[in-house]
Amino acid sequence: MKKIINRKNTAAVACAAMMICAAGAVPDSVLSVSMPVQAAEAAEQTSLPQVTGLTSKTPDISSIRLSWNAVSGADGYSIGMRSKGQYPEIADVTDTTYLVTGLPAATRENFKVRAYKIVNGQKVYGDYSVNYNSATNPRPISGLKAQTGNASVSLSWKKVGCSNYRVFMLENGKWKQIAQTDTNSYTVIGLDAGSYKFKVRACKRDDKGANHYGKYSQEITAQAVTVNKVTGLTSKTPNTSSIKLSWNAVSGADGYSVGMRSKGKYPEIADVKGTTYTVKGLPAATRENFKVRAYKIVDGVKIYSDYCENYNSATNPRKVTGVKASDITASTLDLNWKSVGCTSYKVFIYTNGKWKNIASSTVNSCAINGLYAKTTYRFKVRACKTDDKGSNHYGAYSEEITVKTPDHTVEVINGMSYVDGVLLANKTYSLPASYDPKGLTKETSAAFKKMQTAAYKDGISLWVCSGYRSYYDQRYLYNMYCNRDGKAAADKYSARPGYSDHQTGMAIDVNNASDSFGGTREAKWLANNCAKYGFIIRYPKGKEAYTGYQYEPWHIRYVGTPLAQNITNSGLSLEEYFGITSQYKD
Ligand SMILES: [Zn+2]
Incomplete structure (x- = not known):
């Protein structure tokens, strides 16, 4: 500095003045120098270009x-x-x-x-x-470790300051970068069983995007194994608290881990060597989900396969108890029992030497109909739990109960006779002149329409030829037949007033009330199908001794479906079925 000031060079003085100023000690002599023009000239003489190519x-x-x-x-x-x-x-x-x-x-x-x-x-x-x-380069990677996995190797190493890590694997004698990762671990997947070599280095990326690498870690040799997925997971439910799982063996597996679902996860509930496991201590009628995975032990560590698909099952419901029958009539009764946890109840009846499932109910009761009078029946019930895949698991059967149906009884109300609720009109049981439903009953009309529609689909036309007939209409007809054929003959095919089935409003002559109807396609269809819609052929062939009338294939009577099917299946006339007569007193 001193040297510069001693020289009488204007540029140097200017420069020195600035430096002195910066130092804070400014002699007056220096400050008085007037220099802008000379300084500019000096700068021009000495200007150097910008440094390039850095x-x-x-x-x-x-x-x-x-x-x-x-x-x-x-x-x-x-x-x-x-x-x-x-x-x-x-x-x-x-x-x-x-x-x-x-x-x-x-x-x-x-x-x-x-x-x-x-x-x-x-x-x-x-x-x-x-x-x-x-x-600058990152530090070398140290502490590289490898953990054998299922078709994989998990690598980890000590952290160093860097932008990312590069993972290399030796393939065909050459090191190849297989991954770049921000964290100090990486799992190489998709490996066949075998031995592999890895190494890792850190990378620092500078602001212009160039990479600076640290030294490679030491090479490490690691094993990958393959453990196949468990297949064929299935189960049996032996009782109300256990589910026995079984699955196919996985080649080379040292054991199996069984997981049971809880809060969306499958925590391990058992570690077994074999291919079965019985899960115990479960609540009755509960659905559970399971997964199983195989493992191999490598250097003391369990290497797991992937889990198999979720498998669902359920424990059995408890045994049904307290089965009772109530409201027992000649043809119907109600069964009820104590509730147990389940999806549904299955009701069984003993018939033809076998137990037969006749009803399924989601509540603890069931109405049974279509029974025969004076008949002994046996019933039992068991609960059913349906699992998520639709398989049923049954509880033990209840104790059997035995019920005897009573005989049919004829009840007379306001001059009208009923047997098991069926209004009677034959030669024994008459209707008062005042009984007038003013046409076919609602149930009868509806049932006929349903049957008509079904018949039409089968190419059969059915229609009402004669339905309801009042007491007075019948009186007119009967008197006419008597005048024409005599009383004895008329009584074989026409009813006396008050004794006609047509007065009930539940009888229909179909299509054509004459012998020519017999044997037609319509007559056959009617005989084969009317019971499904609640009708019976009221005067069957060969039953004149019971019904009091000759065969009338066109005359049907509405009694409701269960009873119509029972009567038809029995091959009996209505009179025989109920054990009643059809005879005029005189
Ligand atoms: Zn008729």
């Missing part, structure tokens, strides 16, 4: 070697490294390269270089180069 190499974890293009006429170069937004000088060199040392590993740094020329002993600087960024 680049670098990173040889290790703590150095960056910078280099740049030589500037013609330069006496030296000043290197600045960014710190708090400034580029304080870190070196002053005459060469066009400089090794920055002592940096932390995996750190990004920014540099600028400017050339200078010494003019009158004073450094006159050119412009800074553009900012240049680089980074």
Whole structure:
């Protein structure tokens, strides 16, 4: 500094003045120098171009070697490294390269270089180069470990400062990068069973996107095994609290882990060597979900297969108790029992030497109809739990109960006779003249329409030829027949007033009330199907002794479906079925 001030050079003085100012001690003599014109001239004479071609190499974890293009006429170069937004000088060199040392590993740094020329002993600087960024290498990776997996190897290593890690695997004698990961672990998947070599290195990415790599870790050799998925998981439910699982053996497996679903997960409930396991202590009639996976033991560690598909089953419901029959009539009764946890109840009846399931109920009761009078029946009930895949699991059967149906009884209400609720009109049981339903009953009409529709689909036309007939209409007809054929003959085919089935409003002559109807397609269809809709052929062939009338294939009577089917299946006439007569008193 002193040397510079002693020279009487205006540019140097100007420069010195600035430096003195900066130092805070300013002699008056210096400040009085008037210099702008001379300073500008000096700058022009000494101006140097900007440094170009600034680049670098990173040889290790703590150095960056910078280099740049030589500037013609330069006496030296000043290197600045960014710190708090400034580029304080870190070196002053005459060469066009400089090794920055002592940096932390995996750190990004920014540099600028400017050339200078010494003019009158004073450094006159050119412009800074553009900012240049680089980074030191990350530290080498240590502590690389490998864990054998199912068709996989899990690698882990110690963390170092870096942008990411690169994983390499030896393939066909060559190292190949197989992954880039931000964390210090990586699982290589899709491996066949066998031995593999791996190594890892860290990478630091600088601001311009160039990568700087740390040294490779030591190579590690790791094994992958394959453990196949369990197949054929199935079960049996032996009782109300257990489910016995079984599955196909997996080749080479050392054991199996059984998981049972809980809150969406499958925590292990058993670790077994064999291919069966009985889950015990479950509640009755409960659905459970299971998964099983196989494992092999490698170096003391269990290597698991993937889980098999979810498998659902259920425990059996408890035994049904307290079965009772109530409201027992000649043809119907109600069964009820104590509730147990289940999906449904199955009701069984003993018939033809076998137990037969006759009803399924979701509630603890069931109405049974279509029974015969004076007949002994046996019933039993069991509960059923349906699992999520639709399989049924049954509880034990209840104790059997035995019920005897009573005989049919004829009840007379307001002059009308009923047997098991069926209104009677034959030669024994008459209707009062005042009984007038004014047409076919609602049930009868509806049932006939349903039957008509079904017949039509089979290509059969059915219609009502004669339905309801009042007491007075019947009186007119009967008197006419008597006058024509005599009383004895008329009584064989026509009813006396008050004794006609037609007065019930539940009898219909179909299509054509004459012998020519017999044997037609319509007559056959009617005989084969009318019971399904609640009708019976009221005066069957060969039953005149019971019904009091000759065969009338066209005359049907509505009695409701269960009874119609029972009467038809029995091959009996209505009179025989109920054990009643049809005879005029005189
Ligand atoms: Zn008729």
